[in-house]
Amino acid sequence: MIMKKIWIVLLPLALMAGGCGFDNYDEPQSKLFGRVTYNGEALGVRGTGEAVQLQLYQDGYELRNPIPVYVAQDGTFEATLFDGEYKLVTRDNNGPWVNDRDTTVVDLRGTTNVDIEVTPYFTLSDVSLALNGNALSASFQIDQVVEDGAVDYAMILVSKTAFVDDVVYIVREDLSDPEAGTTITQSVDLSGNGDFNAGAPLFARVGVRPVGKDQAIYSQVVKLR
């Protein structure tokens, strides 16, 4: 008799303490893969420091915060999300391309690939980077894409890791007034560099910074040794 009455007291307590399950759900499983491209080619950007970002918005919820998507240095990106319809947009004024905030609608079901087509101010072509004794021989061509774009400077960068950009480097040579449309050749002396002399692995790429933009555009990373 008493036992039954105790249960009357315990039942509400049990209901209060339990009750998880309805409002919990599994972590997101779906994958969004993509590239930032021009004419179908992925663009090289700075991949460190969360420098180049895209933003994912999803309508129909109370809060409007975008999900930042970080672009890797080879121009690819990926995000792990719930299935649903998303709007993908470049971040305002971010990246070495003409600022364009047009929305790409992404319908994510399982795994989806998406290319974001942008218009960079320049592209880099015929890039060749090779070690030549104690020097790095670089040759590349800057191709004008946007008519009124101007080059701030070009740079040749060497790093001891696979991350190479205008912040992560061990050797940097700036070319202040490179001409677009012609082949530029430059030799960079590495003999004074400690990492070079110590035989560290070396990676290199070239970059060009459009005037007034917050980021440079880069070639793909080349492993020198």
Place this chain on the structure above:
Amino acid sequence: MKKSIITTVKTVLLACLMTAFNSCSDFLDREPDRIFDDEQVFADPALIQSVLANFYGRVMWGQHINDSYQYTILDEAGKSDGGPDNIQDYSNTLWRVYDYELIRNINQFLEGLRASSALEEGDKLAYEGEARFLRAWVYFNMCRGMGGMPIVGDEVFDYEVGMDVTALQYPRSTEAGLYDYIISECDAIAEFLSDQPTINAARANRWAALMLKARAAIYAGSLANYNNKMPSPIRTAGGEVGIPAELTEGYYQTALTTAEDIINNSPYQLNMTQPGNLERNFYEALSVKVSNSEVIWARDHIYPGAGQQTGFTRVNIPGSHAEDIDRAYAGPILNLVEAFEYTDDRDGTIHIRDVNGDYIFYDNLEDAFANKDARLGGSVIVPGALFKGEPVILQAGQKIWNNGSWQTRTSQPGDEDDEGRLITSTNGPNNSNEQFINKTGFFFRKFLDEAQGASTRGRNSEMWFPRLRFAEALMIASEAALELGQQSVALDYLNQIRERAGIQPLESMTLDDIIRERRVEFAFEDHRYWDLKRWRRAHIVWNGVQNNPTATQYALFPYLVVAPGTPNDGKYVFDRRPFSNSPFPRFFQLRNYYNFIDLAWQNANPRIVLNPFQ
């Protein structure tokens, strides 16, 4: 037995219910003795004043002497405390101010004050002037970080659960609109405020209001001017960021007129308490409150009183002068020291090598800094300089002449060699991850308190932090006149500043002279960052390129020469080196020109638009 248990349970339950739902006396119905309601506050002049004092304590932002670390992230000082500081980028929220709570509190104060009958009309206006000055100061600090933000006027919003909040959702003002509001507020209150200096410059008077007006106008003018000269100006579609170019001249004109009003009519002047010793004179202009004729508005600190002192002196004092365990947290860097000119040479580089690349030998440590701008000695303790009458020895080690080359010898701080000569000074500098030893080669002088006990943990310092001072009026007038094409007027004001510093007057000038003069005149006074931002120079000066001399921090290491039998024995030489505790160059990116808007603010108020690059 069964029955008795049930009875016990019932009794306990009954007791619980009685306690929970019954209250037999009004024992708990009491007037709170720690909370005053509006009626009580605004019936008592002393309480009104203490509410205002609370507001004065809540407006410390940006760089200031209560947070020495903030001095080390630009190009003025470096952090010596412990190991390297690996900062590279600046935060999107650096020194961001968003204090609508304070604005609401000030508006509540204004509402109560205007209804109060405890004060004379004139006193009420004076209080209103101070409160509105502080409100304008809050808006100014928000505006220079984020651009235009919502202007709520005198409105005190009240919220009840379930009400429609859309009426509370104010859109952002334009950037120009917010600077205009600050200027008009300062105009409106100038007449309410006293024109006499206040005690320790701790409260705002008419001249503080006019200084804020002039500063807002020169900020707005230079933003309108230089932002639109960028290859791609930073602006939003609605003008929340970005001031139209056609407003440039009007703002410069306002700045010039207002600054000239202060120069000609205020009781302030360039401090000249020590005409015989200009270094000392400049130190006293900033760091001594007694008979100071220059500082218009400051955050005062005083002893006793909980939390009313500053630890700047305690954490930054040279080890040889320390009175407690703390010392040498940070020190100025060579970049700043070399920005100070020589009395007859505008290139301020410290001469450490001759044309052949050989060392220059100095008889005394301080000789390397002879004939410098007097403000250097007033702002920075250079090696060998006096503090409280005792020399501050900064010596990194010895340079030993050995078979035709120099060898460097360092030691534990304070150790001597066999001949009894000092190797590394207890003050430093050295390269290490240790605490309490200098690593830049210089100590702060500006704001370093000479009072007994000022560097102890028990007492701390009463040093104030000047926010507005007469020299800024001269610099604003000079800059505005220059931009308006009045070169001779601009030169006249600039040369007054330079004369006080003991350096040669200029015969012609450009904006670069203004930039340099402001850098050395206002070092550690929370100007440099905002100045470079409004001139749109920050991303050029701090461009993040390794070994770029303006983005990389440098230190200067003094050495004692040990070369027995040669005339140079016992002299001093100097090495310039990248500052070991700051391995990365400063990198100010275009997105840093405006703080990011917190997305939570936008969620609460969808009419708030985001800033560029966000």
